[in-house]
Amino acid sequence: MKILDFDVPPIAIAWSIPLSFVAGGLVFWILYGAEPGSRADWIAAAGTWVIGIAAAAIAYIAHKRSEKEAVAEEQRRDEAKRVQRMYVAVELADAFGLDSFPADFKALEPSKQTIYELGYMHKRLMRDSERIKLGDQFVLCLTTEIVVEIKSINNAMDGIRALVEVQQEAIARRKDCDEKSLVIKWDLGVVDEIEKQTAIIRGKCEGIFAGLNDD
Structure with missing residues (x-):
C-alpha cells in the first residue's frame, strides 16, 4: 500500500x-x-x-x-555517465578506423598505386586524425588509464600527420611527377609505417571501448 x-x-x-x-x-x-x-x-x-x-x-x-x-x-x-562515455566512444570512432586508409591503398594493384590515390589516402588520414579533445565533464567520467591511452592516441595521430606532411613535401619536390605517376618504393615504406601506427591506434581504441563497457 x-x-x-x-x-x-x-x-x-x-x-x-x-x-x-x-x-x-x-x-x-x-x-x-x-x-x-x-x-x-x-x-x-x-x-x-x-x-x-x-x-x-x-x-x-x-x-x-x-x-x-x-x-x-x-x-x-549513472545515466549521465553512460551518455558521457558514449560520447567518448563516438569521438574515438575516426581514430579507430584510420587503419582502413593505408590498407585500401595497399590493396590496389601496383599499376593503380598512383600519386593521385596516395593523395586521396593522405586526405582521408588528415581528415580523421584530428586530436581528440574532451571537456572536463567527459574526462572526469573516465579512468586514469583511459585518459592516458587517449593522450597516447593523440600523440600517435600527430606522428601520422607528420609522416603525411613529409611524404607530401617529398612528392612536391620530384621532377616530372604528376597525379598519374606511380609511387616509388620509398612511398610504400612510408605507407607501411603509417599502417603500423594506425594498427596501434586501433588496438588502443579497442582497449578503451572494453574499459568503457566494463565500468
Missing part, C-alpha cells in the same frame, strides 16, 4: 487496526470512566503516546523519501 507515494509495510497496516481500537477505547475510558482527578494525567499520557506515534510515522516517511531520492540521484548520475 502507498501513502503519500511511499510504500507502507504490511505489518504497519496490520498493527494500525488494533491500535486504533485500543486508542479509541482508551480515549472513551479517559473521558467517561476514569476518576476526574486522574483524567488530566491520562489525557497527557495519551497525548504523549499519540505524539510519539506521529513522530515515528513522520520519521519513517522522511527516511523512505530520502532513500527514494538517493536512488533517483544515483540513477541520474
Whole structure:
C-alpha cells in the first residue's frame, strides 16, 4: 500500500487496526470512566503516546523519501555517465578506423598505386586524425588509464600527420611527377609505417571501448 507515494509495510497496516481500537477505547475510558482527578494525567499520557506515534510515522516517511531520492540521484548520475562515455566512444570512432586508409591503398594493384590515390589516402588520414579533445565533464567520467591511452592516441595521430606532411613535401619536390605517376618504393615504406601506427591506434581504441563497457 502507498501513502503519500511511499510504500507502507504490511505489518504497519496490520498493527494500525488494533491500535486504533485500543486508542479509541482508551480515549472513551479517559473521558467517561476514569476518576476526574486522574483524567488530566491520562489525557497527557495519551497525548504523549499519540505524539510519539506521529513522530515515528513522520520519521519513517522522511527516511523512505530520502532513500527514494538517493536512488533517483544515483540513477541520474549513472545515466549521465553512460551518455558521457558514449560520447567518448563516438569521438574515438575516426581514430579507430584510420587503419582502413593505408590498407585500401595497399590493396590496389601496383599499376593503380598512383600519386593521385596516395593523395586521396593522405586526405582521408588528415581528415580523421584530428586530436581528440574532451571537456572536463567527459574526462572526469573516465579512468586514469583511459585518459592516458587517449593522450597516447593523440600523440600517435600527430606522428601520422607528420609522416603525411613529409611524404607530401617529398612528392612536391620530384621532377616530372604528376597525379598519374606511380609511387616509388620509398612511398610504400612510408605507407607501411603509417599502417603500423594506425594498427596501434586501433588496438588502443579497442582497449578503451572494453574499459568503457566494463565500468
